[in-house]
Amino acid sequence: MRYSLAGLVHLACTCHLVIGAAVFNWPDPLIDNIDDQLYRPFFSPVSTFALGCGQRDNTSIAAEWLRIAYHDMATHDIDSGTGGLDASIAYELDRPQNIGVGMRGTLEDFLVSPIEHVGMADVLAMGAISAVIGCGGPAIPFRAGRIDATEAGPETVPEPQQDLASHIESFRRQGFSATEMISLVACGHSLGGVRKADFPLIVTEDEPTDVKTFASTVGFDNTVVKEYLDGSTQNVLVMGSNVTTRSDLRIFSSDNNATMQNLASPDSFNQICGDLIERMINTVPSTVTLTEPIEPLDFKVTDTFLFPQGGSLAFLATLRIIDSALNRTVTLFWKERTGKFCPDAGCSSGSFQVDSEAASLLATLKGVNTFKFYRFNAAIDLATSISHFWFEVNNNDGSTPLIVDNQGKNFVIDQDVLLFDPRRTSATIGGLIMVAAVKNPFSTAAVSAFTTIKGTTAVPVIGSVTTNFELDSSHPPADGYTFYTSPTSFLHLNRLSDTLHATVDGEAYSVWVPTVVGTGV
Structure with a gap:
């Protein structure tokens, strides 16, 4: 399949790579779009809606986002390699285990985020990461490439009335040990609570806000653990009047509280929860291969078009660079498709405009605060057209200018038909x-x-x-x-x-x- 540069909008490259990060070879619409949604604020609801642990429906948006990610993943069967985080939850909303306005509300939050190359499953996973950091939790690496299901998965979400053996087996099928089950439940229940309107057999007493929260604090922290251990908990799944639905009590105490004691350390809580939630969102069918973690791209080609206008081919391009407070000069270079028009060093054009944009919260946690956008508008000779392009970045500090050329492969325009x-x-x-x-x-x-x-x-x-x-x-x-x-x-x-x-x-x-x-x- 041929791709024209004109249509490959928001395409990216990296020249300075983070060890262990996804290697990006332009063009790649998947990684390109994920980068935007993760690291550009206001580009997608995923980057903004959960900031500040914002409240909705008497709970936090983050709690709803984290819950739906787990419920979607819970269809995984490690024995058969099926199910997992695959957006099958969209077909499972009528099940009692998935009751609640938060489920449909979360899907509505994300309706504008998928595209042809990025499915809802990837968006749900990004939502879980944003939920955690939006409420003060740790930054979790993100891998892309999940495949959306086209039908419902099995009804395997654990339910509060089930016994301990059933819960242990359910988490085992999902790929988690009994110890990991305790930790993952505690991590998830650091946010949100149980809604009386949805679960009247669990929240049996009157609740003014309709939601019985798991912990006394709103943020992502280990208060749910500490209050359980010191006996002050109001977690209805621990001390509710309905003994049958005290699932958190059965799970937390199943190893004589050894795991909960370990989670009483804030550092341990963040480390363990970060690792387990990362594993949770990376739980996919065995036929799906995810990318390496996607880090902010050092250099990214974006807003790029090629089209005929006024006797030439108009070529619009933007190079996004992570801002380092340097007084850079960026030059665009290109070569012909046919014939001879450009000098041996290539035709060139300087940027006509430079803009700045604040990075997302997740980007700032990774040390990136601002992006600079160097914008170009070049006139390409109609007869010779354009075959490929690259950039020269001069930091104006005496160092050798950096060539940004798609890791030595150039940004190739494979057709202009x-x-x-x-x-x-x-x-x-x-x-x-x-x-x-x-x-x-x-x-x-x-x-x-x-x-x-x-x-x-x-x-x-x-x-x-x-x-x-x-x-x-x-x-x-x-x-x-x-x-x-x-x-x-x-x-x-x-x-x-x-x-x-x-x-x-x-x-x-x-x-x-x-x-x-x-x-x-």
Whole structure:
């Protein structure tokens, strides 16, 4: 499959790699989009909604996010290698074990986050990480690549009325030992509580807020452990009047409180909980392979388009760099696709604008506070076009300039036959009118778009639609390209990302066009 640079928006590279981190080879829409959602605040609800352990429905958003991640993972069967964190929870909301407004509310929080290349399962895992740090807990590494299920998993979520042996076996199937079971329950129950409206057989007394919290504090800490050990706990799963549903008491005391004593140390609690929650979100079917941990990318190409305009090919590109307070100068270089136009060293263009953006909380915990965005607008010769590009970063401190070139492979533009045209694309009340450019000459061309559509509150899973394009009568051929447009009914408000497809004289081309914040596209 061919990918045009014009459509590969938000693509990234790294030149200085963190040991043990995912090695990124451009283009990679999966890692690129995950990086945005994890490390750019306000780019996604995952980075912002749980900050400050914000409250909702008389509990914390973080508690709801952490609960759904565990309930989704709990379908895993280590013996058969099936189930795990796979977003099957979207098909399991009618089960008594998954009752509660928080389950559907969390899926609604994340409806705008998946795209064609990033599924809801990855988003749920990111949500669990954000829930922990948003309430003051440890930073947890994130690996990507989970695959969304298309149907419900088995009903294997442990329930409070079950006996200890059932709980031990349930956690064993999920991949956790009896000791790890105690710790994971304590970690999860550091947040939130039990809602009387949902579980009247557990919360039997009147509760003014409807929620009986597990601990007296709101944040992610070991108060739930300390209050259990000193006898001051109000955890209804420990001291509730319904003895049958005292599941936390049975679990916590199952090794004579040895594990709970260990968790009484805040450092031990954070270390153990961080490790177990990381294992929990990485519990996937045996057929799924996750990436290495995704750390903030030192250098990232983003907001990149190539399209015909005014007698040349307009080339828009941005290089995002982790800010180190250096007075950098960044230069874009490129080479021709055919013929000779550029000097031997390559054509070049300086940045026309530099912007700063604060990093997310997770990024700051990793030592990254600010990103700098160096923006470029280059005119590419129509006849020779462009084959690849790279950047030179000069710190202006006497050191040798750094070459950012996709780890020595260059940022290759593998074709310029099918391009997405953001300038001719427009948004209307009736929908988004997308425009694609197909290079002349050609005998036949068929253009379409595969669009990822966000779910609804009734069906909280992403969908898709394919739309056929037509010759664009409002934009006559120009600059060696013919333009095709989508119908005015093309989905706009519900679209998450698009891939343009074209068959031109029997050869297939593809262009990925994710939604770009701030461009109106």
